[in-house]
Amino acid sequence: MNILVIIGNYYPYPSSTANCITPLLLSLQEEGHIVSILTNTPQNTKIPYRMIVNGVEINGIPDRYAYYINKIENFIQSHPKYIKNRVFQNILKSPFYLRYQIPAIIERLPSGFIKDNLYKFMGMNKISAFHLMITISHPFVSQLIGLEIKKRMVDLKWIIYELDPYAFNFYLEDSKRKKYENQESRVMKYSNLIIGTPELIRLYKGNIFSKYRKKMHFLQYSVQDYRKLYQLNEKINHNVVGEFFIAYAGKFYKEIRDPMPALKIFEKLSLNFYCLLFTNYQDNEFLSFIDRNHTKFVIQEHSTHIDTISTMIKADVLFSVGNTVELQVPAKIFEYMGLGKPLIHFSKIKDDPAKKYLENYPFALIINEFEGSILEKVEKIENFFKTMKNKEMSYDEVVEFLPDFDERNVKENFLSIINKA
Structure with missing residues (x-):
């Protein structure tokens, strides 16, 4: 069977979610x-837009719209406060809205990036004649691309994989929430x-989406055996200076996953440590902090998954x-547990969904950012x-503690669901 998978941030610098999905694919x-x-x-x-990796064909679509909007957002962040006024922001973004949004409205076609993906699919389908499409909400635009394809190819079987509470994120304004629900x-x-x-x-079986409950199947994230998956690069050397080596890999977000409380706690440690951050986060406060503490905190912006692991x-x-x-469970905790390494998790909310997954992992320390003094947290970490x-x-020792997340079991469940389509 020819299967098309639509997923964001998969290659060349995959996210933690993409890495957790890879064994299933x-x-x-x-x-x-x-x-x-x-x-x-x-x-x-400079990575080619079509390549074969592990026998899987990967087709990349450059998201020009997001690229330019992100550059404008970074420009806004680094300039005086009056530029952060919403009117100025919209003026700065208007050329790109005109380039990508207005023509789409006139032509009654999907806008920008979605349209690029739709055209790419049509070309691929002439060659491959897909029987099944799987779209993974990482981000949700993958589902919107899938919707446009399905509307044009009603006989194509379509499985959606939901990882993000798209219409139920707490920060959404009511007007956006209704739009996202629709x-x-x-x-x-x-x-x-x-x-x-x-x-x-x-959540979905108990809310407005309950009418689709017969279609729904849950699937755990898997904990992978990275030593088996990869021939690890023993030559990797980051000139670690310090008695303790700390590492992080993944994205940060100001509103959703702000790293500053955690980094300020690390800054207070009396231990001699070195902290390596695999991230491309561009927040001014974060970059200033790294600059002030450059002997202890180092950023590595781009790295392959093999080199990161x-x-x-x-x-x-x-x-x-x-x-x-x-x-929304941060997928990186499953990556970390797969490595069998000690793990410190900084929790921002009382109902953090990551906690229940970490409570059975014997090498985990959970630090609640919302309670206790910094000195208490420093003492626990030291x-x-x-x-x-x-x-x-x-x-094998890890999955003894976490049998539900053994990648072999998760793969078996995944294939069982696929066969029902």
């Missing part, structure tokens, strides 16, 4: 299916099956920052560092 290939991936590609990358409902209506995290499926497996402790969204120095678990 490879399992389709192992079953004899032919898998093609459609993903966004950074506008200024979009998500249309996606569910046209789909053949719905896969989601346990948190989301429970090869580095992190040498760390003494990994750390993660929780989301402020109650129903004790954890000293206790966990040079400790790690094999993959």
Whole structure:
């Protein structure tokens, strides 16, 4: 069966979510299916837009609209406050709205990036004749691309995989919430099956989306055996200076996953440490903090997943920052647990969904940012560092504690759901 998968941030610098999804996609290939991936590609990358990786065809679409809007957002962040006025922001963005939005309205076509993906799919489908499409809400625009394809190819089977509470993020204004609910409902209506995290499926079965409950199936994230998956790069060396090596890999977001409380706690440690951050976060406060503390905190903006894993497996402790969204589990904790390394998780909210997954992992320390003094948190972390120095678990030891997340079991459940489409 020819299968098209639409997912964001998959290549060349995959997100933690993309990394957790990869074993599932490879399992389709192992079953004899032919898998093609459609993903966004950074506008200024030198990576080719079509490549074969692990036997899977990856097709990259440059998201020019997001690229230029992000550059404007970064410009706004780094200039005086009056530029942050919404009127000035809209003036700065207007050329790109005119370029991407207005023509789409006139032509009654999907706008910008969605239209580019639709045209790319049409070309790929002439060659591959897809039988099944899987769209993964990372981000939700993947579902909107899938919707446009499904409307034109009604016989194509469509599975949606929901990872983000798109219409139920707490920060949404009421007007946007209604719009997002309508979009998500249309996606569910046209789909053949719905896969989601346990948190989301429970939510959807009890709210306005309950009418689609017969289509719904929950699937856990998997904890992967990275030592088996990759031939790790032993030559990776970041000239670590310090008795303790701390590492983080992933994106930060000011409103959803702000790293500053965690970094300010690390700054107070009396231990001699070195902290490596694999991230491209451009917030001014963050960059100023790194600049002031450049002997202890170092940024690595772009790195392949193999090189990132090869580095992190040498760390003494990994750390993660929780989301402020109650129903969105940070996928990176599953990556971290797969490495069998000690893990510090900074929780931002009382109902942080990551906590229930970490409570059975014996090498985890959860720090609640919302309670207790900085000195108390510093003491807990220093004790954890000293206790966990040079400790790690094999993959088999990890899944003894986390059998539900064994990638072999998750793959089997995934394939069972796919066969129902």
